[in-house]
Amino acid sequence: MLFFSFFKTLTNQTVTIELKNDIRIRGILKSVDQYLNIKLDDIEVLDLDKYPHLSSVKNMFIRGSVVRYVMLPRSEVDVGLLEDATRREAANQAGKAR
Amino acid sequence: MERNDTPPNAQQRNPQQQQFQQQNALGPASQGPTGPTGGPPQLPPQMFTTAAQLLDLTDKKLVLVLRDGRKLVGVLRSWDQFANLVLQDTVERIYAGKVYADVPRGIFLVRGENVLLLGEVDLDREDEIPTTVTKAPFEEVFELKKQEDSKRKSGDKKRHTELSALGFEPEHSGEILF
Numbered sequence: 001m002l003f004f005s006f007f008k009t010l011t012n013q014t015v016t017i018e019l020k021n022d023i024r025i026r027g028i029l030k031s032v033d034q035y036l037n038i039k040l041d042d043i044e045v046l047d048l049d050k051y052p053h054l055s056s057v058k059n060m061f062i063r064g065s066v067v068r069y070v071m072l073p074r075s076e077v078d079v080g081l082l083e084d085a086t087r088r089e090a091a092n093q094a095g096k097a098r
Numbered sequence: 099m100e101r102n103d104t105p106p107n108a109q110q111r112n113p114q115q116q117q118f119q120q121q122n123a124l125g126p127a128s129q130g131p132t133g134p135t136g137g138p139p140q141l142p143p144q145m146f147t148t149a150a151q152l153l154d155l156t157d158k159k160l161v162l163v164l165r166d167g168r169k170l171v172g173v174l175r176s177w178d179q180f181a182n183l184v185l186q187d188t189v190e191r192i193y194a195g196k197v198y199a200d201v202p203r204g205i206f207l208v209r210g211e212n213v214l215l216l217g218e219v220d221l222d223r224e225d226e227i228p229t230t231v232t233k234a235p236f237e238e239v240f241e242l243k244k245q246e247d248s249k250r251k252s253g254d255k256k257r258h259t260e261l262s263a264l265g266f267e268p269e270h271s272g273e274i275l276f
Contacts, residue, residue, distance in 0.1 A: 053169045056224045057217030
């Protein structure tokens, strides 16, 4: 659930998503759900010539399972806070396993 | 995370309480547009479900890309939380090299796991077809596509054998993605 909450804090930011089939899409992150499915608005496909089928698409729902990377604006990520939260979550998980 | 999900003074509480706060904020009964103590504004949690994401795409003309590389253009009529979809008046658009062809298909019921992405077509721009592709007869495109596919398949196979000889596991073994 940690990354779900993390992505929720990034809504309305411009992100670039790379899919497992190498398509890269830049757009405004509109929403994200528990499976990390992502909804993007005002999209722009990088290297559009290779993917003509996306030429007239304006917004997009991407299934979480096909995402390879999400590139985030550096200024919007509080790395310290995220590190902290990640460790806490990991400790929590380890505690549960025992 | 706490920055948006819990009030600012949560930092001073003990970790267990913080934990509780965090989970509580994710629950369906979470607070309204502002945080409980007037913290930063929050979007209602029901915004963040698959259903909410698909709701505003309903009855719109969409491009659906499937895991096997098929591109379908149709009107989204129904869906569920797994992104299982029903498309009406579907046309399959086959691309090969610099040409494409349309094949009328009718109703499509797609199992969610096969969905790669779903894009809403901008009706004002839908006729602006990129100059890099031109429409061609189906038979011609299909033949070209078959050649492309077999070429890619043998290339993939070769790469996989070479990679596994070096001890690498292919990135998406067994899954066809393009």
